Amino acid sequence: MPTVSLFIPCLVDLVLPRVGECTATLLSHLGCKPIYHSEQTCCGLMAFNGGHRDEARRLARRFIRVFEHDPLIVSPSGSCVHMVKQRYAELFADEPAWRARALALAPRVYELSQFVVDFLGVQDVGAADEVTVAYHESCSTLNALGVSAQPKALIRAVRGATLKEWQGADVCCGFGGTFANSFAPISSALVRQKVAFFLESGADLLVMCDPGCLLNIGGYLHRHHPDKQAMHLAQFLADRLPDGPARDAWS
Amino acid sequence: MSDDARNAILQRLEAAVPRPLPSRPALPPAPEKALDRDRLQALFIDRLTEQAGVVYPVADPVALLETLARILAEEQVARAMVASDEVVAPLGLADRGRRHGVEMVTPADYPDRDRYVRAVFDDVQAGITGVDFAVAESGTLVLVHDARQARLISLAPLVHIAVLPAERIVPDYETAMAAIYAGECRPGQITFITGPSMTADIQGTPFKGMHGPQKLIVLLLTQT
Amino acid sequence: MELTTARFKETAQVELDNARTQKFLRLLPIRLSARRDAAYRSFADPEAAHAYGHAIRGEAIERLPELLKTFEANAEANGALVFWAADSDAANAYIVDLARRKGARYVTKGKSMITEELGLNDALAAAGITAWETDLGEFIAQLLEKPPFHIVGPAINIPVEQIRDIFMARGVLDTPTIDPVTLGRAARRFLRDKFRDLRMGVTGVNIAVADTGTVINVENEGNIRFNKSSPRTLVCVMSLEKVVPTMADALHMLRVLCRSATGQAAGAYITFDSGPRREGESDGPEELHIIVLDNGRSAMAADPHTREVLRCIRCGACLNACPVYGKVGGYPYGWAYSGPMGQVLTPALRGLADTGDLIRACTLCHRCKVICPAGIDHPATLLYYRHKDVQADPQMGGRGRSAMERLAYWGHAFVGxxxxxxxxxxxxxxxxxxxxxxxxxxxxxxxxxxxxxxxxxxxxxxxxxxxxxxxxxxxxxxxxxxxxx
Structure with a gap:
């Protein structure tokens, strides 16, 4: 029963706590023991993407201190995992000691679906539902982490669920962090296009592995197509476990 | 001053701290290299045809001349410019053409460069050249330009007819270039031709013959 | 060329509202991406071929001074004249002076982003010499005074009616038509007259080969071939990073370049020039001038981050992959280079002062990085530029961010x-x-x-x-x- 340290992104903590809960639930269900360091805050992704590297380093040092003793770290966010796994080394290019600590930490950090499929070796988590699902290939998850087969395998293994092949699955939803706000007309055009592809796909539900995309696509659907739903993979799976709607991890 | 600029530029570049050179991954050998002559030839024809080139295999010089005469008639060619390279020169096209009512000229027929250029731009409907190599990997003709292979003959007329002896088909660019550069003297220009002149710059509508030939016709001589 | 990068958002909005732009953006990048993918599959091992190209470009940028010296020596041994230009002014002055000496009232140009970067047409015009763009798309863009919409199709978005009108106004067309082929034929006739009596042609360079002193150009129309064959004087302008070590390297780069740019195994015409025409040739240039242009690139090489950008081979694959380009097209990028290619090149060459939007107009989707045949990490480069901008880096002309933004991020880190x-x-x-x-x-x-x-x-x-x-x-x-x- 591996102990898994939950790396909960700020967006999940504040806006989408259910995604965090479902992550914990799913991991417990699969025989892991999730733990949560309550002193965790932010990995520094937003500061790094904004070019504010001093601030990003400050947060990253803290992240490393909090997590570096954990053998396994799992997060329901492709972009945050990418930050820690791949950007920290660059962030600490001029600080060899911190860079070494970052590099030592990196291989132990997993995106959720990557952890379940690649580390635990599980595809069928035991969930079941008659539902047609479209999977959104979040850019950081697909292009930066190279994670795509794993979430799709997890969805396919849900009994009764159909995973749609659809045009536009790997098209960017236009989130890009502050980009969504500061380049709103372009970002809006992109999310509109993404949703149009989703509607064309005929799927009931759009599932993804990144809370940023979820906020963006979900927020657009809520305003323009309130009958359609976007959902995080963790919640999609946890809600469909045999003992009914997900219970909390610590139950 | 160029010298000052040169030295300043090089100095700045030399001041940059070089990093270790990246290692190169192993490339599998070109699959075309494993093909026998027939399949290499078939591949060449396929690839060039995909790029809108037209290939007529002809068994021998007699068949070649017959096919050429037919093409010149079809294309309504009254006058053609012929290269003097070792492939087309021995064909004796000037005599042949006269018999079919087609005037065959070469750059040497003009007293100076300007008049040759005017002729190849305005007075001929086809250019006929030999080919130094043909590359199967992309259906490409390789022309080495020299005193016998003028550049504009394969470019300025609306039709380019290229005579290709089959044994000149090679699997890949490397084979052709190694042979060309093996000589003492580097040619001033080498041209790879893969299809007729093309564009799609207006509305994405593709059409042939934008600046150069509208038709690229290859007479593939299978026996010599 | 005028830098209009500061109007990125404004121009982007115009393009978002332009139904015609949107129509082309729904077709062009997707079609080109699909063709590129199909062409890559023709490699025996597409991933190895991709990585091999990265390694060639990676090696080239580390060995620049040595390769350039070797290139120069071999090009001169071939009989070419090599001129080193520190900046646009030096390159333009050289070309203008040469054109004057050759008595050229006009010159023709093969499609080249580098001469856009130089603003060569304006420099020649100021000297009373007309520069004719001869690539059909560039020709139309030039007549309409528009920047390139796409590196592969510079005027592909322009309505035929507009092309008809400008062709009529400029004497390219006799009888009005909106048939694209007839319009193209009219341009052929018009430009053919220029090629026939041409004294001097100017082209860019796709690849320069150090070992052989050869310059290579790729095209589909044949206009570059005319520029290289017809006149007695030829000028090839190469930015200094175009050099690769060997002919074998160049051949590999040609394979990935053609596939990445247009999805072809090979462009219709690829020309390899090693010096001017030889004794006894009927055509071809008597003088081949090769301009090695710096224009800020040697400074880019000093910084390992910006040195990476020198890998770029200008194939345009990143434009087709980019979601932002796919919504706004080429105009907002405001200089010679658009899409992710422009976003990494323009700030390095023109500084960060006016390119703040360029370095932020990115969702960090990483598709450009994945598709890049030269191995550029565009998102990492943009993040580096943002960092330099926040730092108000004097070398890159960073402006620093507003006190409000700095306070917000400081507060975020403090609270965090x-x-x-x-x-x-x-x-x-x-x-x-x-x-x-x-x-x-x-x-x-x-x-x-x-x-x-x-x-x-x-x-x-x-x-x-x-x-x-x-x-x-x-x-x-x-x-x-x-x-x-």
Whole structure:
């Protein structure tokens, strides 16, 4: 029963706590023991993407201190995992000691679906539902982490669920962090296009592995197509476990 | 001053701290290299045809001349410019053409460069050249330009007819270039031709013959 | 060329509202991407071929001074004249002077981004010499005084009616038509007259080979071949990073370049020039001038981050892969290079002062990096530029960000360094945000977040964060009811 340290992104903590809960639930269900360091805050992704590297380093040092003793770290966010796994080394290019600590930490950090499929070796988590699902290939998850087969395998293994092949699955939803706000007309055009592809796909539900995309696509659907739903993979799976709607991890 | 600029530029570049050179991954050998002559030839024809080139295999010089005469008639060619390279020169096209009512000229027929250029731009409907190599990997003709292979003959007329002896088909660019550069003297220009002149710059509508030939016709001589 | 990068957002809005632009953007990048993918599959091992190209470009940028010296020596041995130009002015002055000496009233140009970068047409015009673009798309763009919309199809978005009108006005066309082929034929006739009596041609360079002193150009129309064959004087302008070590390297780069640019195994015409025409040749240039242009690139090489950008081979694959380019097209990028290629090149060559939007107009989707045949990490480069801009780096002309933004990020990091403050901050954010909620939905907060809410809602922020729930759960140690979804 591996102990898994939950790396909960700020967006999940504040806006989408259910995604965090479902992550914990799913991991417990699969025989892991999730733990949560309550002193965790932010990995520094937003500061790094904004070019504010001093601030990003400050947060990253803290992240490393909090997590570096954990053998396994799992997060329901492709972009945050990418930050820690791949950007920290660059962030600490001029600080060899911190860079070494970052590099030592990196291989132990997993995106959720990557952890379940690649580390635990599980595809069928035991969930079941008659539902047609479209999977959104979040850019950081697909292009930066190279994670795509794993979430799709997890969805396919849900009994009764159909995973749609659809045009536009790997098209960017236009989130890009502050980009969504500061380049709103372009970002809006992109999310509109993404949703149009989703509607064309005929799927009931759009599932993804990144809370940023979820906020963006979900927020657009809520305003323009309130009958359609976007959902995080963790919640999609946890809600469909045999003992009914997900219970909390610590139950 | 160029010298000052040169030295300043090089100095700045030399001041940059070089990093270790990246290692190169192993490339599998070109699959075309494993093909026998027939399949290499078939591949060449396929690839060039995909790029809108037209290939007529002809068994021998007699068949070649017959096919050429037919093409010149079809294309309504009254006058053609012929290269003097070792492939087309021995064909004796000037005599042949006269018999079919087609005037065959070469750059040497003009007293100076300007008049040759005017002729190849305005007075001929086809250019006929030999080919130094043909590359199967992309259906490409390789022309080495020299005193016998003028550049504009394969470019300025609306039709380019290229005579290709089959044994000149090679699997890949490397084979052709190694042979060309093996000589003492580097040619001033080498041209790879893969299809007729093309564009799609207006509305994405593709059409042939934008600046150069509208038709690229290859007479593939299978026996010599 | 005038730098209009500062108007990125404004131009982007115009293009977003332009139905015609949108129509072409729905077709062109997708079609080119699909063709590129199909062409890559013709490699025996596409991944190895991709990585091999990265290695060639990676080696080239590390060996630049040595390769350039070797190239120069071999090009001169071939009989070419090599001129080193520190900047646009030096290159333009050389070309203008040469054109004058050759008595050229006009010159023709093969399609080249480098001469766009130089602003060569304006420099020649100022000297009373007309420069004719001869690539059909560039020719149309030139007549209309438009920048390139796409590196592969510079004027592909221009309506035929507009082409008809400008062709009629400029004497290219005799009888009005909107048939694309007839329009193309008219341009052929018009430009053919220029080629026939041409004294001097100017082209760019796709690849320069150090070992052989050869310059290579790729094209489909044949206009570059005319530029290289017809006149007695030829000028090839190469930015200094175009050099590769060997002919074998060049041949590999040609394979990935053609596939990445247009999805062809080979462009219709690829010309390899090693010096001017030889004795006894009927045509071809008597003088071949090769201009090695720096224009800020040697400074880029000094910094390992910007040195990486020198890998670029200008294939344009990143444009087709980019979601932002796919919505706004080439005009907003405001200089010779558009798309991700422009976003990494322009700030390095022209500084960060006017390119703040360029380095931020990116969702960090990484598709450009994945597709790049030269191995550029565009997102990492843009993040580096943002960092330099925040630092107000004097070398790159960084401006620094507003006091408000700096304070916000400092505060974020400060609060994030103190977990208790972080929790308190979360509660404040929730309270502020939820104050704007109606029926469980937040549809606006402040003016600073207008962009987000222009098309999206936010859910009401839950009463307890994950952190709170975990603690409550741990305390209760029993199943809890659903809180929210």
């Amino acid at each position: 360094s103190h977990p208790r403050l972080w929790r308190l901050f979360a509660r404040i954010v929730r309270r502020v945000a939820n104050r704007h909620a109606h029926d469980g939905t937040i549809s606006r907060i402040t003016r600073r977040t207008e962009g987000w809410f222009s098309s999206r809602d936010l859910p009401l922020l839950p009463q307890d964060t994950f952190h709170d729930r975990w603690r409550q759960g741990a305390a209760a140690r029993k199943p809890r009811k659903e809180v929210s979804s």
